Amino acid sequence: MKRFFTLFALIVAVTFVAPHADAKKFGGGKSFGKSFKTAPAKKQQPQQTDSIGKQNANPAAQSSKKGLMGGLLGGLLAGGLLAAFFGGAFDGIQFMDILIIGLIAFVIFKLFKTMRGTKSTPMGHREAYAGNSPQQPKTQQRQAAQANNASSAQPNHGYASTDSDVPFNLPPNFNMNAFLSGSRDHYRVIQGAWNHNELEKIREYVSPALFADLSGERAKLEGEQHTEVMYVDAELVRADYDANMAQLSIQFSGRYKDSHEGVEEDITDVWHLERDLVTPNAPWLIVGIQA
Template identity: 25%
Template sequence: MTRIRSVFMMVAACFALFAAQVEAARLGGGKSVGRQSQNVTNREATPPQAPQAAPGQAAQAQPGMRPNQAPAAQPQRNRWLGPIAGLAAGLGLAALASHLGFGEELASFMMIALLAVAVLVIVRMVMARRGAAARPALTPAPAYGHTGIGSEATVNYAPLRPEPVSTPASGAGAALAPVASAPVGEESRWQIPAGFDAEGFVRNAKVQFIRLQAAFDAANLADLREFTSPELFAELKMQIEERGAARNQTDVVKLDAELLGIETGPVDYLASVRFSGMLREGEGAAAQNFDEVWNLSKPVSGSSGWVLSGIQQLG
C-alpha cells in the first residue's frame, strides 16, 4: 500500500511540473488567435512555383525514375515506438537489478521513474495535439475607439500611423480606392501606399512586439488593453487567468520583421507584419524558432491608432 501511494505521489508531482512547463508560453500561447487575414491564409496555401527545368534535366536529376513516376513515399515513423521501447528497456533493467540482488527498493524506484517518464511523454503528446487543434474561429473586428499603437499617448517614438492612407482624399488614398470599394467578404489586395514609411512602421512594430510580450508575462492588463483590440484582449485575459499564479517568462533572443502589406476594409485598415526569429519561453528553456504574423488594425476615420487585432501562425 505504501509503495502504491509513493507511485501516485511521484506521478502527481510529475504532472504538476509538466503543467508549469506547459503554461509558460508567449503572447497568444503560440496559437492563431483573434482576427485573421485572408491574404496571409492565401499566401500560405499557395506553394511557391519552382522554376521549370529543361526536358533533359529532369531525367538526369533522378536517373532511376521514369519521367512521370512519383518519388517513393517515405515510411512514417510511429511516435509510440520510442516510449514503448524505452519502457521495455527500463523493465528489463529493473528485472536485471532484481535478479542481481540489488534489492526491491532499487527496482521499485526505477519502476516509478519509468512510469513518471511515460506519463510525461503521453501528456506532452496529448497537449501538442490539442494545441494544434485549438484554433479559434475568425472574428471580424469593428472600429476601435481607444488609443493604441501610433496614438499620441504612445511613448517617444515615431507613430505607426500611415498618413497617406488616413485621408481618403489624398493621392495615396485615391490609389487605394479600388481596395476600399471591394464588397464585404471579397478578398482584398495587399498594397503599401507610395510614401508610406514602411521601415519606421516595422521598427515601431518590433518595439511593440517586445513590449507586449513583457506585458503578457507580467499580466499587465492595462498595457494589453491599450494596445490590443477588445476581442484579442478578451482572449489574452483568459489565457492569463488560466495560467493562474504560474510565472511566465519570454525572452526575445532574435527578432526579424517584415511588412507584408496593408489591406483596406469598409471600416478599417489591416496591416500584416511577419515576425520571425527565436524565443525562449520559460526560465532556462532552450530558444525555439517561431514564425507568425501580427495583424494590426486602424480605423479608416483615423479616430485612433494601430492596435493588435490578431496573431496568425505560419507553417
C-alpha cells in the first residue's frame, strides 16, 4: 500500500510540475488583448446554369424524335389502309409500294399541320415560346451583366459570414488570398521569435498594449523553446472597417509539436488585427489573441 501511494504522489507531482506545451506556444496558450465574436466565412456560390432548361431541351428533342417516328408509323398505317382499299387487301402491291404511299401520306400530313400552325399562331409567337427569339440572348446577356455588376459592387467580394451578427465587410482594395498566405508565414515567424525570445521582432507585429502582455508572459519561460509549427492554415472569420480603422480576425488551424517534450497539439488560435486607415502605409497589427 505504501508503494502505491508513493507512485501516485509521483504521478501527481509530474503532472502539475511539468510545463504544458501550450505555455511554449506563442502567447502561452492564453487569451490577451481585444476579443471579437467570429464566425466561419462561406463563399457564395455563383449562379449555375438552369439545369431544368437543359432537361427540358432533351425532352423536346426526344419529343421531336417521337413525333417523327409517330408520323412515320402513322404514314405507314395510312399507306396500309390505302393499299387495302385500292389493292384488294394488299393483292398485287409490294411492300415497297406501301412504304412509298405511306411516305407520301406522311408528307401531306406534315404540310397540313404546318399550314394550320401558321394560320393559328401570330408571327414570332411560337419562336419566343420555343426559346428561339432573336432578342432572348441579348436579354440574357444584359441580365448577366447586371448581376455581375451587382456582385462586384458588394464589399464582401463574394464572401459572407455564416453568423448574421458577425460583420464581413472587407476593406477597399483588400487582397484576401495574399493576406491569408502572408498570415501563415507570419505565424511561423512569430512562433520562431517566441522560441528565441526575440521580443523586438514580435513588437513589429503587435500593438503596444498586447506587446506588454506578451512580454510578461514570455518572461515566465526560461531560455530557448522548441515549439515547431508542423503545418498551419488560415481563414478569415471576421472583417469590418470604417473611415478610420479596419479590423480583421483570422482563425489558424493546424498542428505543432515540441520535440524536446515529445508533445503534439492542435493549433486553434484566433488573431484579431487592426489597421489605421488614416495614417499612410500603416501596418496591420495584432491587437488580440484568442486561444
